[in-house]
Amino acid sequence: MAIVSLFNHEELYFAIALQNGKIIKSILPKSSKKEALEEVTNGIKSYEISDKYKSFAEELYHIYNGKPSIIKEEDLNLDFKTFQKKVLDEVLKIPHGNIKTYKQISKAINSRAYRAVGTAIAKNPLPLIIPCHRVIRSDLKIGNFYGGTQMKKEILENEGIKIKDNKIQK
DNA sequence: GCTTTAGACGTAT
């Protein structure tokens, strides 16, 4: 049985799901409670909604607004398949306010599978917590994002990164 | 400088 907690601020709805005390799923902000719930419970068979982990859901809101995450690695369920685990482990290491390219990630895990890095990140079950928004293209363009490039840009700007014409400014 | 081309990798469809 998974436990789902919600948090909302104005028109932004965040949600998080935990199983055995570990975070198994987070979502990017949605514009309605219904959407947030649908998204976070996608793929989860049985769950109950409670305020028990509301602080985690609220934390998502803080990360979205550019504050450093206080969620610890031991709170996360990182039970992924080998390749994806390597990729997400690397992404998790990117500090707040910093960025890395797809190429740097693939190099760090001794692979040339830049494309596969993209797909692995696309399947990230813990957006915001695993900062996949900090992974960009080597030409410093934003690249794509599950929640849309616009949202990726917004989060990065909230972290203090300057962006002009879809490009990171050094 | 820009664009297009092709092949490289892991995974899901």
Next chain:
DNA sequence: ATACGTCTAAAGC
């Protein structure tokens, strides 16, 4: 077999 949140190198404008 093909498509993808990509990269590089080469070619042409």
